[in-house]
Amino acid sequence: MTALDAFLAELERLRSDAAAALDSAVPTGVASADAVEAARVEFLGARSGRLKAIQKLLGGVPAADKPAAGRHFNETKAAVAALLAAAQARVAAAATPAAPPLDVTLPGTPVPRGHLHPLTQTIRRVQEIMGRLGFESVDGPEVEDQWHNFEALAIPAEHPARDPLDNFYLAVARGSDPLLLRSQTSTVQIRVMEGRKPPLRIVSLGRVYRPDTADATHYPMFHQVEGLLIEPGTTMAHLKSVLRLFASSFLGGDVHVRFRPSFFPFTEPSVEVDMEWGGRWVEMGGAGMVDPAVLAAVGYDPAEVSGFAFGLGVERIAARRYGVADIRDFFRNDVRFLSQF
Ligand code: DAH
Numbered sequence: 001m002t003a004l005d006a007f008l009a010e011l012e013r014l015r016s017d018a019a020a021a022l023d024s025a026v027p028t029g030v031a032s033a034d035a036v037e038a039a040r041v042e043f044l045g046a047r048s049g050r051l052k053a054i055q056k057l058l059g060g061v062p063a064a065d066k067p068a069a070g071r072h073f074n075e076t077k078a079a080v081a082a083l084l085a086a087a088q089a090r091v092a093a094a095a096t097p098a099a100p101p102l103d104v105t106l107p108g109t110p111v112p113r114g115h116l117h118p119l120t121q122t123i124r125r126v127q128e129i130m131g132r133l134g135f136e137s138v139d140g141p142e143v144e145d146q147w148h149n150f151e152a153l154a155i156p157a158e159h160p161a162r163d164p165l166d167n168f169y170l171a172v173a174r175g176s177d178p179l180l181l182r183s184q185t186s187t188v189q190i191r192v193m194e195g196r197k198p199p200l201r202i203v204s205l206g207r208v209y210r211p212d213t214a215d216a217t218h219y220p221m222f223h224q225v226e227g228l229l230i231e232p233g234t235t236m237a238h239l240k241s242v243l244r245l246f247a248s249s250f251l252g253g254d255v256h257v258r259f260r261p262s263f264f265p266f267t268e269p270s271v272e273v274d275m276e277w278g279g280r281w282v283e284m285g286g287a288g289m290v291d292p293a294v295l296a297a298v299g300y301d302p303a304e305v306s307g308f309a310f311g312l313g314v315e316r317i318a319a320r321r322y323g324v325a326d327i328r329d330f331f332r333n334d335v336r337f338l339s340q341f
Helices: 003-023 030-044 050-060 063-095 118-132 187-195 236-251 292-297 314-322 327-331
Strands: 200-209 221-230 257-264 267-277 280-290 307-313
Touching: 003 030, 003 050, 003 063, 030 050, 030 063, 050 063, 118 200, 118 221, 118 236, 118 314, 187 200, 187 221, 187 292, 221 236, 221 280, 221 314, 236 257, 236 267, 236 280, 236 307, 236 314, 257 280, 267 307, 280 292, 280 314, 307 314, 314 327
Parallel strands: none
Antiparallel strands: 200 221, 221 307, 257 267, 267 280, 280 307
């Protein structure tokens, strides 16, 4: 027998012994983990493993046979390492406890439920309360022309409210009559009156835009409630009753409403509307009797019809109701804030 043949026979014996030892390492917990570890030390141990011993025999193989001997040595080493890895994997798998049977009676993982934004809740609540008072909810466009945002509301071209610095005019080609993001929901009064005959009771809630710097009480986009009632014999007393009924329903309790003389181009007389809250008067918006010039602009006969209008800030009344000090919180989209409502 040549030195090479003897060397190869040793390798073969090692391989079959390793296969016998590792394949028989039945995966039944700690005992077999120990058996696999013992096999690793016996066959592949770095200091006194059998493979190491065979490696030493390589010195006795003639130089011409060394490449073939080396190749077989490496093959055997890889084969035994693979057997070991497979046995270790079986032991690890056996050590992992089987998944417990599914208990369908356990409570499920709760899915967090969302809800409406506090401003949307406010808008719906206002619509609901005003609906009970007979006011139909209508919408108008947020991109408006000068007629509906200003002209028909008796706000002439030279009026400071039309200043380019106080409005978001849109840079689209409309000649001398550019469009703008509406600065007030009073636009909807005009649109409704243009299309319908009195009597009318409408509310319109939606976004308005003004280039204000955001602070605790201002935001470049906010919401208004617009109310309009056109009926024979309407007086300021009706206006105040409606606002008081609204305030009491919305804020809860018997909320007092105070009128202070004011001026709006589209109402005559005009008032600021304050509501009492925690012993303090808080300004909620404006109101008044619809100006005859506005009635005429929409084709009504001011000698025959009259009515009142009001405009309130949605963020303001929501902030009152929920005790929010900074209206920017409504727009930060912070779920920790929003989930409170
Ligand atoms: N449009 C006014 C504003 O934005 C609010 C307002 C005042 C609306 C008086 C009205 C009203 O309908 O009668 O400041």
